[in-house]
Amino acid sequence: MFEKGGTKMNRKNKVRNFHQAKWDEPVIFELSNKGERGILFPEIEKEIEMDIGDGISNLPKNMVREQPPNLPELSQMQVLKHYLRLSQQTLGADLNVDIGQGTCTMKYSPKINEKLATSSKFTELHPSQDETTVQGILEIIYKLDLFLREISGLDKFTFQPSGGSQAIFAIASIIHAHHEASGESEKRDEIITTMFSHPSDAAAPIVKGYKIINIYPNEDGLPAVEALEKAVSNRTAGLLITNPEDTGIFNPKIREFTRIVHEIGGVCGYDQANANGILGITRAKEAGFDLCFFNLHKTFSSPHGCGGPAAGALGVTEEFIKYLPTPLVEFDESKYFFNYDVPRSIGKVRAFYGVVPAILKAYSWIMSLGSKGLREVSEIAVLNNNYLLKKVLELRGASAPYAEGRHRIEQVRYSWDELYRETGVTTEDITCRMVDFGFHMWSSHHPFIVPQPFTLEPTESYSKAEIDEYIAGLKKVVEEAYENPEIVKTAPHRSVVHKIDVDSLDDPTRWAITWRAYLKKSKK
Amino acid sequence: MKKVGLIVNPIAGMGGKVGLKGTDGQAILAEAKRMGAEQVSPQRTVKALERLIPLKNAIELITYPQEMGEEVANQCGFNPKVIGSITQGMTSSDDTKQACKDLFKMKIDLLLFAGGDGTARDIYNSIGNEIVVLGIPTGVKMHSSVFAYNPMRAGDLAMIYLQGKVKELKEAEVMDIDEEAFRKGFVSAKLYGYLRVPFGRRYIQGLKAGSPPTEKYSQEAIAQKIIDDMEDDCFYIIGPGTTTRTIMEKLNLDFTLLGVDLLHRKKLIEEDLNEKKLLEHIKGKKAKLVITPIGGQGFLFGRGNQQLSPNVIKEVGKDNIIVIATSHKINSLNGHPFLIDSGDTELDRLLSGYVIVITGYQESVVYRVTS
Numbered sequence: 059m060f061e062k063g064g065t066k067m068n069r070k071n072k073v074r075n076f077h078q079a080k081w082d083e084p085v086i087f088e089l090s091n092k093g094e095r096g097i098l099f100p101e102i103e104k105e106i107e108m109d110i111g112d113g114i115s116n117l118p119k120n121m122v123r124e125q126p127p128n129l130p131e132l133s134q135m136q137v138l139k140h141y142l143r144l145s146q147q148t149l150g151a152d153l154n155v156d157i158g159q160g161t162c163t164m165k166y167s168p169k170i171n172e173k174l175a176t177s178s179k180f181t182e183l184h185p186s187q188d189e190t191t192v193q194g195i196l197e198i199i200y201k202l203d204l205f206l207r208e209i210s211g212l213d214k215f216t217f218q219p220s221g222g223s224q225a226i227f228a229i230a231s232i233i234h235a236h237h238e239a240s241g242e243s244e245k246r247d248e249i250i251t252t253m254f255s256h257p258s259d260a261a262a263p264i265v266k267g268y269k270i271i272n273i274y275p276n277e278d279g280l281p282a283v284e285a286l287e288k289a290v291s292n293r294t295a296g297l298l299i300t301n302p303e304d305t306g307i308f309n310p311k312i313r314e315f316t317r318i319v320h321e322i323g324g325v326c327g328y329d330q331a332n333a334n335g336i337l338g339i340t341r342a343k344e345a346g347f348d349l350c351f352f353n354l355h356k357t358f359s360s361p362h363g364c365g366g367p368a369a370g371a372l373g374v375t376e377e378f379i380k381y382l383p384t385p386l387v388e389f390d391e392s393k394y395f396f397n398y399d400v401p402r403s404i405g406k407v408r409a410f411y412g413v414v415p416a417i418l419k420a421y422s423w424i425m426s427l428g429s430k431g432l433r434e435v436s437e438i439a440v441l442n443n444n445y446l447l448k449k450v451l452e453l454r455g456a457s458a459p460y461a462e463g464r465h466r467i468e469q470v471r472y473s474w475d476e477l478y479r480e481t482g483v484t485t486e487d488i489t490c491r492m493v494d495f496g497f498h499m500w501s502s503h504h505p506f507i508v509p510q511p512f513t514l515e516p517t518e519s520y521s522k523a524e525i526d527e528y529i530a531g532l533k534k535v536v537e538e539a540y541e542n543p544e545i546v547k548t549a550p551h552r553s554v555v556h557k558i559d560v561d562s563l564d565d566p567t568r569w570a571i572t573w574r575a576y577l578k579k580s581k582k
Numbered sequence: 583m584k585k586v587g588l589i590v591n592p593i594a595g596m597g598g599k600v601g602l603k604g605t606d607g608q609a610i611l612a613e614a615k616r617m618g619a620e621q622v623s624p625q626r627t628v629k630a631l632e633r634l635i636p637l638k639n640a641i642e643l644i645t646y647p648q649e650m651g652e653e654v655a656n657q658c659g660f661n662p663k664v665i666g667s668i669t670q671g672m673t674s675s676d677d678t679k680q681a682c683k684d685l686f687k688m689k690i691d692l693l694l695f696a697g698g699d700g701t702a703r704d705i706y707n708s709i710g711n712e713i714v715v716l717g718i719p720t721g722v723k724m725h726s727s728v729f730a731y732n733p734m735r736a737g738d739l740a741m742i743y744l745q746g747k748v749k750e751l752k753e754a755e756v757m758d759i760d761e762e763a764f765r766k767g768f769v770s771a772k773l774y775g776y777l778r779v780p781f782g783r784r785y786i787q788g789l790k791a792g793s794p795p796t797e798k799y800s801q802e803a804i805a806q807k808i809i810d811d812m813e814d815d816c817f818y819i820i821g822p823g824t825t826t827r828t829i830m831e832k833l834n835l836d837f838t839l840l841g842v843d844l845l846h847r848k849k850l851i852e853e854d855l856n857e858k859k860l861l862e863h864i865k866g867k868k869a870k871l872v873i874t875p876i877g878g879q880g881f882l883f884g885r886g887n888q889q890l891s892p893n894v895i896k897e898v899g900k901d902n903i904i905v906i907a908t909s910h911k912i913n914s915l916n917g918h919p920f921l922i923d924s925g926d927t928e929l930d931r932l933l934s935g936y937v938i939v940i941t942g943y944q945e946s947v948v949y950r951v952t953s
């Protein structure tokens with residue numbers, strides 16, 4: 059299915075043919091060969107053994123494993139080949155124009171920051187070290203806190219949550235602690251959110267034990283003030299909301315939302331994981347929020363998801379500092395120190411102080427841009443997005459439901475409904491066909507209110523030429539959908555795996571995320 | 583001058599309020615009349631025709647005699663051309679079919695018809711999709727997507743179509759369910775064919791969406807929530823549908839899938855009640871009404887549950903209406919609001935706005951309702 063003569067990429071022909079390497083690569087556990095070793099340690103020398111023993115027998119008894127861990131046994135070369143092959147079968151952010159992962163803010167993460175995070179000055183630190191010996195990293199943590207205070211207008215940040223969803227859980231816990239302090243936590247058992255806020259804004263509070271009231275959008279894509287008024291009552295514990303929502307539409311009535319919730323005694327939490335288009339432009343404080351969080355792994359350029367560990371930066375106003383997880387990193391004008399004296403703390407949500415490499419990368423990124431640079435990031439991200447919006451809407455069969463004719467912030471949830479009705483080709487088919495041209499597209503567009511949804515977010519990282527390349531890929535697939543839909547419906551044709559049975563992802567009896575679980579479930 | 587045909591099925595909708603789920607067939611019609619059913623179709627047709635009054639002199643309205651169109655046309659101030667003949671008070675589906683054929687010969691530009699699924703089938707059977715039609719919803723069963731959301735919208739859509747503002751046509755499904763089976767509690771909806779209707783996205787009823795088996799878990803969570811919250815001093819009116827049926831199944835009670843059942847203290851008081859019986863039971867008592875919107879259309883009142891008449895709704899009170907639906911069912915509405923067409927415009931307005939819908943054991947949503 060290669061285009062004739064299309065194997066050469068040039069500036070005129072923007073559609074790149076791509077063929078993924080395909081290795082029938084087993085799971086590493088299946089490659090295991092008993093006794094094979096990566097490193098052979100030398101025998102212990104007699105003198106040393108005389109001095110300190112064999113190294114095992116002087117460990118405390120309860121710390122020694124009875125059985126060796128069930129790890130795969132391979133030589134170094136086998137390990138290297140295995141992982142190189144796997145890496146050839148992925149389509150990562152550094153390989154493709156990764157704007158098909160809307161809501162994920164897949165921006166370029168400068169490699170210099172990786173260098174910093176992998177420097178031995180940093181990697182050899184241990185979280186249990188005495189605070190006097192780690193002043194440098196504490197300063198970085200503290201200063202990132204100051205930066206985010208400025209960006210949000212709130213009064214104190216913690217970086218303990220290891221991702222956005224955990225930050226939401228921490229917010230739900232703080233809301234709970236707040237109502238507990240006034241004896242109202244049992245009565246106030248409802249959290250309000252909106253349909254186009256991130257699904258974790260509903261899911262994490264449910265884990266905390268809250269009931270959820272979720273507001274559907276109106277035709278303009280926004281939750282109505284009257285709908286919020288219907289939702290609030292004396293059972294309301296708080297509001298957890300994203301803005302702009304996952305449609306890329308900014309709720310201009312957000313102040314009214316926080317006012318209404320405050321008036322009935324609720325607490326307002328702001329999911330700022332979509333902040334990439336509003337840095338230096340709007341703030342949580344002015345919108346009336348008590349709590350907020352940012353995803354360092356999205357907005358602040360610490361790599362995302364499998365590209366690197368995540369970090370949720372959780373901020374609060376003065377009134378809520380007393381509930382934050384411990385320890386807080388503080389400065390007494392001469393030294394940085396850990397503050398464990400937080401009387402009403404919700405406790406820890408994660409070990410130690412958070413994902414420190416992500417903190418370091420975010421700090422470095424902000425320092426390299428400065429405050430003007432941050433605002434410019436947002437302006438370019440918004441410009442890129444609205445250019446892309448215009449280009450996508452020129453494609454046959456594409457639409458951007460809600461807020462017709464209006465600009466969006468940093469992302470758009472589009473629809474292929476018209477194309478589907480005319481050709482039978484679905485969003486999923488298009489996603490699979492895009493892979494044949496070297497583009498990765500994301501498949502999560504919850505909630506599925508928008509028919510045949512697809513979500514694009516170009517961020518500030520991509521040039522006009524790259525956005526045009528992406529559009530050329532989409533245009534090609536759309537043309538195929540109208541002229542030869544079969545080719546799209548049977549895609550991908552040049553990928554590792556062609557069609558997979560996604561049903562198993564919803565079936566706990568069939569999925570396994572560890573080798574042990576796989577062995578157990580496959581035995582049944 | 584544009585020619586508009588009008589056919590009114592005068593007996594459509596009569597079974598609704600008395601709980602008969604349709605009026606196809608003479609015996610059922612007699613039964614409906616015996617139970618005190620009144621004609622509803624002509625009044626609802628008037629609501630549609632009134633919207634067309636501005637075009638009175640710009641169109642030629644052609645219709646059948648007396649209750650099949652002539653009367654309502656005159657009532658709205660039209661000066662219709664009347665063709666064919668009927669036996670007053672004894673019209674049947676044959677008359678609808680004959681009227682269709684006669685109007686077809688007159689080369690009309692649009693056929694407006696008032697009725698339900700049975701009427702749509704009659705039209706399809708007699709002239710296929712030869713002419714452009716539009717249904718004014720006045721029947722009990724309206725699973726076909728040839729009907730506008732309500733009579734007013736039918737009038738509005740006809741108007742913009744006749745003015746040439748809407749040119750696109752859509753092939754809309756003619757669906758019907760077997761009334762005999764329906765009365766016994768099975769739905770077997772069947773697709774009979776397609777009619778061409780003006781394509782005004784916001785004016786036409788969507789096709790009913792079926793429930794996939796994965797819906798079952800959500801339905802059970804919702805049912806459990808309703809059961810756990812049941813109060814002892816309160817009657818529970820359980821409306822039709824598979825979502826509401828789960829409540830009855832969980833309580834091990836008999837139920838009617840398409841009828842309205844009444845509970846008290848988790849025991850069945852009576853199955854398949856009509857408006858009159860419902861009112862007898864709940865008059866002056868505390869009662870809650872559990873309903874679910876029709877999948878794919880989003881109707882809360884006025885489609886498939888006409889027993890829940892304006893009088894019943896008023897007796898229960900707005901605050902005692904509990905709406906339940908799975909998220910999938912709501913999402914399948916593609917953002918269109920819930921609809922209400924209770925037959926009482928004032929009540930429809932009162933119920934419009936926003937409603938809380940229970941979607942899971944600990945989950946609910948706020949959704950818009952319009953009439």
Ligand SMILES: Cc1ncc(COP(=O)(O)O)c(C=O)c1O
Pocket residue numbers: 161162220221222223224255256258300329330331332353368
């Ligand atoms: C708006 C929004 N909120 C919350 C999250 C959840 O963050 P995480 O994936 O780190 O748990 C995301 C993730 O992309 C998001 O886009």
